[in-house]
Amino acid sequence: AQTVTQSQPEMSVQEAETVTLSCTYDTSESNYYLFWYKQPPSRQMILVIRQEAYKQQNATENRFSVNFQKAAKSFSLKISDSQLGDTAMYFCAFMEQRYDMRFGAGTRLTVKP
Amino acid sequence: GAVVSQHPSWVICKSGTSVKIECRSLDFQATTMFWYRQFPKQSLMLMATSNEGSKATYEQGVEKDKFLINHASLTLSTLTVTSAHPEDSSFYICSARVTSEADTQYFGPGTRLTVL
Numbered sequence: 001a002q003t004v005t006q007s008q009p010e011m012s013v014q015e016a017e018t019v020t021l022s023c024t025y026d027t028s029e030s031n032y033y034l035f036w037y038k039q040p041p042s043r044q045m046i047l048v049i050r051q052e053a054y055k056q057q058n059a060t061e062n063r064f065s066v067n068f069q070k071a072a073k074s075f076s077l078k079i080s081d082s083q084l085g086d087t088a089m090y091f092c093a094f095m096e097q098r099y100d101m102r103f104g105a106g107t108r109l110t111v112k113p
Numbered sequence: 114g115a116v117v118s119q120h121p122s123w124v125i126c127k128s129g130t131s132v133k134i135e136c137r138s139l140d141f142q143a144t145t146m147f148w149y150r151q152f153p154k155q156s157l158m159l160m161a162t163s164n165e166g167s168k169a170t171y172e173q174g175v176e177k178d179k180f181l182i183n184h185a186s187l188t189l190s191t192l193t194v195t196s197a198h199p200e201d202s203s204f205y206i207c208s209a210r211v212t213s214e215a216d217t218q219y220f221g222p223g224t225r226l227t228v229l
Contacts, residue, residue, distance in 0.1 A: 033216065033217075035217070037220075043151075043204060043206075043222070043223050044220065044222045044223065045157075045206065045208070045220035045223075046220075047114055047217060047219065050214075050217055091156060095216065095218075097216060100147060100159055100162055101147070101159070101208075101218055102159075103156045103157050104156065105155075105156050106155075106156050
Protein backbone atom coordinates (compact mmCIF):
# COMPACT_ATOMS: atom_id res chain seq x y z
CA ALA A 1 0.00 0.00 0.00
CA GLN A 2 1.14 3.47 -0.77
CA THR A 3 1.73 5.78 2.17
CA VAL A 4 2.42 9.47 2.28
CA THR A 5 4.23 11.02 5.22
CA GLN A 6 4.38 14.67 6.15
CA SER A 7 6.58 14.91 9.21
CA GLN A 8 5.94 18.58 10.01
CA PRO A 9 2.51 19.10 11.59
CA GLU A 10 3.04 22.85 11.84
CA MET A 11 5.43 25.40 10.41
CA SER A 12 5.69 29.15 10.40
CA VAL A 13 7.58 31.62 8.25
CA GLN A 14 8.00 35.36 8.11
CA GLU A 15 6.38 37.18 5.27
CA ALA A 16 8.68 37.44 2.20
CA GLU A 17 10.90 34.60 3.38
CA THR A 18 11.22 31.09 1.98
CA VAL A 19 9.88 27.91 3.55
CA THR A 20 10.14 24.24 2.60
CA LEU A 21 7.54 21.62 3.44
CA SER A 22 8.64 18.02 3.39
CA CYS A 23 6.89 14.92 2.10
CA THR A 24 8.00 11.35 1.66
CA TYR A 25 6.11 8.48 0.16
CA ASP A 26 6.38 4.78 -0.26
CA THR A 27 5.66 2.84 -3.43
CA SER A 28 6.99 0.00 -5.49
CA GLU A 29 5.74 1.53 -8.73
CA SER A 30 7.85 3.54 -11.15
CA ASN A 31 5.08 5.53 -12.80
CA TYR A 32 2.96 7.79 -10.62
CA TYR A 33 1.99 11.38 -9.87
CA LEU A 34 2.63 13.62 -6.92
CA PHE A 35 0.69 16.69 -5.89
CA TRP A 36 0.65 19.48 -3.37
CA TYR A 37 -2.75 20.86 -2.44
CA LYS A 38 -3.49 23.90 -0.30
CA GLN A 39 -6.51 24.09 1.99
CA PRO A 40 -7.09 27.61 3.34
CA PRO A 41 -9.61 28.33 6.13
CA SER A 42 -12.40 28.22 3.56
CA ARG A 43 -11.54 24.48 3.28
CA GLN A 44 -11.53 24.60 -0.53
CA MET A 45 -8.80 22.27 -1.77
CA ILE A 46 -6.63 24.10 -4.29
CA LEU A 47 -4.05 22.44 -6.51
CA VAL A 48 -0.67 24.09 -5.98
CA ILE A 49 1.63 21.99 -8.11
CA ARG A 50 1.88 18.62 -9.83
CA GLN A 51 4.81 16.36 -10.71
CA GLU A 52 4.88 13.35 -12.97
CA ALA A 53 7.36 10.75 -11.76
CA TYR A 54 8.78 10.10 -15.20
CA LYS A 55 9.84 13.73 -15.52
CA GLN A 56 13.25 14.47 -14.05
CA GLN A 57 12.78 18.22 -14.11
CA ASN A 58 11.30 19.68 -10.96
CA ALA A 59 7.92 21.35 -11.43
CA THR A 60 7.56 25.07 -10.74
CA GLU A 61 4.54 27.35 -10.55
CA ASN A 62 5.47 30.96 -9.91
CA ARG A 63 6.60 31.13 -6.25
CA PHE A 64 6.06 27.42 -5.72
CA SER A 65 8.59 24.78 -6.68
CA VAL A 66 9.28 21.19 -5.75
CA ASN A 67 12.38 19.16 -5.06
CA PHE A 68 11.55 15.72 -6.40
CA GLN A 69 14.03 13.03 -5.42
CA LYS A 70 12.68 9.82 -6.94
CA ALA A 71 15.30 7.47 -5.53
CA ALA A 72 14.78 8.87 -2.04
CA LYS A 73 10.99 9.01 -2.56
CA SER A 74 10.96 12.59 -1.41
CA PHE A 75 8.78 15.43 -2.71
CA SER A 76 9.27 18.72 -0.87
CA LEU A 77 7.51 22.00 -1.62
CA LYS A 78 9.37 25.29 -1.53
CA ILE A 79 7.43 28.50 -1.19
CA SER A 80 9.44 31.60 -2.03
CA ASP A 81 8.57 35.16 -1.04
CA SER A 82 5.88 33.90 1.35
CA GLN A 83 2.68 35.91 1.46
CA LEU A 84 0.01 36.17 4.13
CA GLY A 85 -2.39 34.45 1.77
CA ASP A 86 -0.19 31.37 1.79
CA THR A 87 -1.38 30.61 5.32
CA ALA A 88 -3.18 27.28 5.01
CA MET A 89 -2.98 23.54 5.45
CA TYR A 90 -0.81 21.93 2.82
CA PHE A 91 -1.38 18.33 1.81
CA CYS A 92 1.02 16.18 -0.15
CA ALA A 93 -0.72 13.55 -2.29
CA PHE A 94 0.35 10.49 -4.23
CA MET A 95 -1.46 8.77 -7.06
CA GLU A 96 -0.65 5.88 -9.31
CA GLN A 97 -1.94 6.37 -12.82
CA ARG A 98 -5.72 6.07 -12.90
CA TYR A 99 -5.92 5.03 -9.28
CA ASP A 100 -7.20 6.97 -6.33
CA MET A 101 -5.26 9.65 -4.54
CA ARG A 102 -3.71 9.22 -1.09
CA PHE A 103 -3.01 12.18 1.14
CA GLY A 104 -0.51 12.90 3.85
CA ALA A 105 -1.60 14.16 7.26
CA GLY A 106 -0.95 17.75 6.28
CA THR A 107 1.27 20.62 7.41
CA ARG A 108 -0.26 23.75 8.84
CA LEU A 109 1.69 26.74 7.55
CA THR A 110 1.38 30.15 9.13
CA VAL A 111 2.88 33.17 7.44
CA LYS A 112 3.63 35.89 9.96
CA PRO A 113 3.62 39.60 9.08
CA GLY B 114 -8.08 24.65 -13.63
CA ALA B 115 -11.33 22.75 -13.87
CA VAL B 116 -14.26 23.83 -11.70
CA VAL B 117 -16.23 21.52 -9.45
CA SER B 118 -19.28 22.66 -7.54
CA GLN B 119 -20.93 21.09 -4.55
CA HIS B 120 -24.36 21.66 -3.11
CA PRO B 121 -25.36 22.38 -0.43
CA SER B 122 -22.38 24.03 1.21
CA TRP B 123 -23.78 23.24 4.61
CA VAL B 124 -26.75 21.31 5.95
CA ILE B 125 -28.24 20.63 9.36
CA CYS B 126 -30.60 17.71 9.75
CA LYS B 127 -32.28 15.67 12.42
CA SER B 128 -31.06 12.24 13.38
CA GLY B 129 -32.69 9.54 11.27
CA THR B 130 -33.25 11.64 8.19
CA SER B 131 -31.45 11.35 4.86
CA VAL B 132 -29.34 14.03 3.22
CA LYS B 133 -28.29 14.29 -0.43
CA ILE B 134 -25.15 16.11 -1.52
CA GLU B 135 -24.54 16.95 -5.16
CA CYS B 136 -21.20 17.23 -6.92
CA ARG B 137 -21.01 18.73 -10.40
CA SER B 138 -18.19 19.23 -12.87
CA LEU B 139 -19.01 22.57 -14.47
CA ASP B 140 -16.74 22.85 -17.46
CA PHE B 141 -15.69 19.31 -18.21
CA GLN B 142 -16.99 15.76 -18.24
CA ALA B 143 -15.87 13.49 -15.44
CA THR B 144 -16.16 9.74 -15.80
CA THR B 145 -14.72 9.36 -12.34
CA MET B 146 -15.52 11.33 -9.21
CA PHE B 147 -14.43 10.75 -5.65
CA TRP B 148 -16.02 11.32 -2.27
CA TYR B 149 -13.94 12.17 0.77
CA ARG B 150 -14.65 12.80 4.40
CA GLN B 151 -12.62 15.16 6.54
CA PHE B 152 -12.82 15.45 10.31
CA PRO B 153 -11.56 18.62 12.01
CA LYS B 154 -7.81 19.06 11.80
CA GLN B 155 -7.40 15.82 9.93
CA SER B 156 -6.58 14.82 6.40
CA LEU B 157 -8.97 13.72 3.70
CA MET B 158 -10.11 10.12 3.85
CA LEU B 159 -11.38 8.54 0.65
CA MET B 160 -14.84 7.07 1.06
CA ALA B 161 -15.63 5.87 -2.43
CA THR B 162 -14.90 6.16 -6.10
CA SER B 163 -17.87 7.04 -8.26
CA ASN B 164 -17.86 5.81 -11.85
CA GLU B 165 -20.35 7.09 -14.39
CA GLY B 166 -22.82 4.40 -15.36
CA SER B 167 -21.62 1.80 -12.90
CA LYS B 168 -21.59 1.03 -9.22
CA ALA B 169 -19.37 2.96 -6.88
CA THR B 170 -16.33 1.37 -5.33
CA TYR B 171 -16.25 1.81 -1.56
CA GLU B 172 -13.22 1.89 0.68
CA GLN B 173 -12.90 -0.66 3.41
CA GLY B 174 -15.00 0.26 6.42
CA VAL B 175 -17.40 2.52 4.53
CA GLU B 176 -20.98 1.27 4.62
CA LYS B 177 -22.32 1.29 1.09
CA ASP B 178 -25.93 1.04 2.30
CA LYS B 179 -25.48 4.10 4.44
CA PHE B 180 -23.58 6.24 1.95
CA LEU B 181 -25.39 5.83 -1.35
CA ILE B 182 -23.55 7.11 -4.39
CA ASN B 183 -25.09 7.69 -7.79
CA HIS B 184 -23.15 8.87 -10.83
CA ALA B 185 -25.92 9.09 -13.41
CA SER B 186 -24.25 11.51 -15.81
CA LEU B 187 -20.78 12.67 -16.82
CA THR B 188 -21.19 15.86 -14.82
CA LEU B 189 -23.08 14.82 -11.69
CA SER B 190 -22.46 12.51 -8.78
CA THR B 191 -24.58 12.43 -5.65
CA LEU B 192 -23.88 11.18 -2.15
CA THR B 193 -26.85 10.37 0.04
CA VAL B 194 -26.29 9.86 3.74
CA THR B 195 -29.16 7.66 4.81
CA SER B 196 -30.57 7.57 8.34
CA ALA B 197 -27.99 10.09 9.44
CA HIS B 198 -26.70 10.04 13.01
CA PRO B 199 -24.61 12.58 14.94
CA GLU B 200 -21.45 10.57 14.27
CA ASP B 201 -21.98 11.21 10.55
CA SER B 202 -21.42 14.91 11.15
CA SER B 203 -18.37 15.85 9.14
CA PHE B 204 -17.06 17.78 6.16
CA TYR B 205 -17.71 15.94 2.90
CA ILE B 206 -15.67 16.82 -0.17
CA CYS B 207 -16.03 15.58 -3.72
CA SER B 208 -13.50 15.69 -6.51
CA ALA B 209 -13.48 14.96 -10.21
CA ARG B 210 -10.63 13.55 -12.23
CA VAL B 211 -9.48 15.32 -15.38
CA THR B 212 -7.90 12.72 -17.62
CA SER B 213 -6.39 15.32 -19.93
CA GLU B 214 -4.39 16.76 -17.01
CA ALA B 215 -2.52 13.67 -15.87
CA ASP B 216 -5.54 12.48 -13.92
CA THR B 217 -5.39 15.50 -11.64
CA GLN B 218 -8.30 15.75 -9.25
CA TYR B 219 -10.12 19.04 -8.81
CA PHE B 220 -12.13 19.49 -5.67
CA GLY B 221 -15.50 20.91 -4.82
CA PRO B 222 -15.80 23.43 -1.98
CA GLY B 223 -17.13 20.82 0.43
CA THR B 224 -20.33 20.31 2.40
CA ARG B 225 -20.49 20.63 6.15
CA LEU B 226 -23.05 18.18 7.54
CA THR B 227 -24.32 18.54 11.08
CA VAL B 228 -26.69 15.90 12.40
CA LEU B 229 -28.59 16.86 15.52
